[in-house]
Amino acid sequence: MPPEVCYRAWTAPLRVARRRSHHPGPDAQRTHTINLSGPDGRDLSVYCYSSELLLRGDALIVQPHINPTTGDTLCWNGEASFPMYPQISIRENDGARLFAALGALPDPALIPTILGKVEGPYALAYFHNGSRRLFFGRDPLGRRSLLMHAPTKQAPYFFLSSASAGERVGYEVAELDTHCFYELDLGALLGATDFICVQRRTGSHCLQAIPARVNRTLPSESERPFVTSLDEIPPQLSSAVDGLISRLDRSVRLRIENIPKNVSLDKGQLAVLFSGGIDSTVITFLAHRHVPLDEPIDLLNVAFENPRKIQVKRQGNVGGMPKRERRALMIAEKDNLAANRSDQEADYLVPDRETGLQQVEELRRLCPERQWNFVEINVPFAEAQVAREEVEAFMWPRRTVMDLSLAMALFFAARGVGQVRDNTSHPYQPYKSPAKVLLNGLGSDELLGGYGRHRAAYKTGGWQGVVDELQLEIDRIPSRNMGRDDRVISSHGKETRHPFLSLDVVAFLAGLPVNFKMDPRLDVGLGDKMLLRLAARKLGLLEASIRKKRAMQFGSHSARMENGTPNAGGELLLK
Known part of the structure; x- marks a missing residue:
């Protein structure tokens, strides 16, 4: 399988950010650092930051999710259900439930299997301490953001984030593909002298929650439309x-x-x-x-x-407004006057209004x-x-x-x-x-x-x-x-x-x-x-x-x- 992203083993931190809000918070924030040591005194730090918006469960859950016994860590940004756990309550926190399910697995190779069964919008980064592996990905429809910076010599670190601060000299982010989960072997990274690859985890075992394919059955070209008006549902379409x-x-x-x-x-x-x-x-x-x-x-x-329409309304058709646009403006203004709407209201009477x-x-x-x-x-x-x-x-x-x-x-x-x-x-x-x-x-x-x-x-x-x-x-x-x-x-x-x-x-x-x-x-x-x-x-x-x-x-x-x-x-x- 060809590598998707390569990471040169420079001694630099790996950073994981879940969500940085426009206004920090709003419900809870926490930073967690994972320090890993390798041969020859080489070390690596993983920085995890979360700004939590509480929308699931009765209790405030401060992220990242951390297991103090195993050292496992989860940054979770999602709103998901788990078909393999149909008894999950709306009073439970979905991130905490997923973290517990991942921590109970006997083999880290099964992690993509669990992730592949999650239904709903999500982006996540999960560090499994026992295998020193980082798993990350987003839901198949990409409903939650997850950006990645692949290391360069000028910016020698790996970076994941749900948020963006725009174009920056220090890094170059791209939206993560949604067709698979990714895995980064941090243990191998510590001992490497050349390139380490972020592996794509694909296969039926981890791609179960994927969008259905479109029915390719074609109607006959001679078949007449079912519907002639919306007043009556034809029998073929009732179900x-x-x-x-x-x-x-x-x-x-x-x-x-x-x-x-x-x-x-x-x-x-x-x-x-x-x-x-x-x-x-x-x-x-x-x-x-x-x-x-x-x-x-x-x-x-x-x-x-x-401002162009306001100028035309108040000063005339300066610069020659197109006829179609001018006509629409005149109709809208006539309707406004009929409804006794103020000038300010008329300024914002756009089609969606x-x-x-x-x-x-x-x-x-x-x-x-x-x-x-x-x-x-x-x-x-x-x-x-x-x-x-x-x-x-x-x-x-x-x-x-x-x-x-x-x-x-x-x-x-x-x-x-x-x-x-x-x-x-x-x-x-x-x-x-x-x-x-x-x-x-x-x-x-x-x-x-x-x-x-x-x-x-x-x-x-x-x-x-x-x-x-x-x-x-x-x-x-x-x-x-x-x-x-x-x-x-x-x-x-x-x-x-x-x-x-x-x-x-x-x-x-x-x-x-x-x-x-x-x-x-x-x-x-x-x-x-x-x-x-x-x-x-x-x-x-x-x-x-x-x-x-x-x-x-x-x-x-x-x-x-x-x-x-x-x-x-x-x-x-x-x-």
Whole structure:
């Protein structure tokens, strides 16, 4: 097996960092040093640092997990379940449970077997003192960040971290691959005079919790679409609709039932990244089923000020705004005046704000007993510019224009500082969401064919092209969004959870025939994410079921922050 990373045996420390929050803490911090000695007086130090966000178990667990008897150490950043231990309680700490399971193994060769059975988002580094080996990796979908610096002569140390401080001369980090676990033999490193390899631990024994493959059964080209409207579920799709609702409902429940309750707060314990689109609305509605009715749910809706549009509104079309953009502005302003909205409100009436306001009203009609805090997070252009350098550091080593657009939206949404009001006749009140857990609808477009590129794939390659594109979507989820999003959101001491990316939901949707999930022959707003639209309609979410896809960076206008004009070339590298 070819080496993945080589480590020259320079006498330098090995460092492991679990998570360094934007504000240190927030619940506990600890540093632990492991000193190892080798022949000829050579020694090596392993520095472990953790900044703990407590979201599992009744008692505060200070990390790293340390066994004073064996010397084993675990840095754990995750929210996981263990199929081999179905009796695990939501009152237990998952990291402590995993640490105990690893410590009970008779042979360190079995460690990857245990790790391969963990389900859920995680990144970890586990030092087994008896064998002097360090095992590390992240979950198969990459939902938690883990960065690695491979030693160079200029920076002769090995470094793992869940967080990023941006581009630095002292090291160069890369996101860790998710297809395997890694192993570093520190004992061999102490006695080496040349290169020591970080080994990939692969094979069926340690790759059990992996995403399912897409069903490659192709419908006949002559087969007519199942769906003509969302008003009626065709018999062929009835079981699939029920299956999606039940699995997604369970996924939401598992991701919110263990949130520690703070009895001193009368505010929400849970928040949703809420655009008003079908994805965020469905998981919000399902969360309502499992959150006590006396607890509010915060709906975080972010909007960025666009100075060019404000200039046009106040001074005319200076510089020649494109006709389509000017027309949209005129319509929005007309609607604002009709609703007696203030100038400041109009400045932030971006597409996601409009759909969010519409959708929260549907939720209030369907669930009148719930207090829905629609948190309007308005980001002035100047404030976004000030935050840019910090956000770029958190998202590093991701560094494209699109990465920045998405990261900016997530950064301000996760901060949760905005304003709320009960209805349009009441004045706004300042509000900061205290929720540490944020639900995110990411994953539905990849699994259910919600992007325009799925239609393009059908045009060029038929159903086979769509199937190939859906498989590609699953394969690249870890490398596209997840690590970056985790680093940005956790900078506020918060955690995002993705109900659509439960391996159970992924397996169910991947296993369905492609034409059960989407049909690119149908109109946008019907054929894209067709199965989810039918499920939303069955849940009573009539308005959400017909809402069309809009990317977060365009819906919030975070993609329009470069000199106040739309960014071209989202894959371009930042300067």
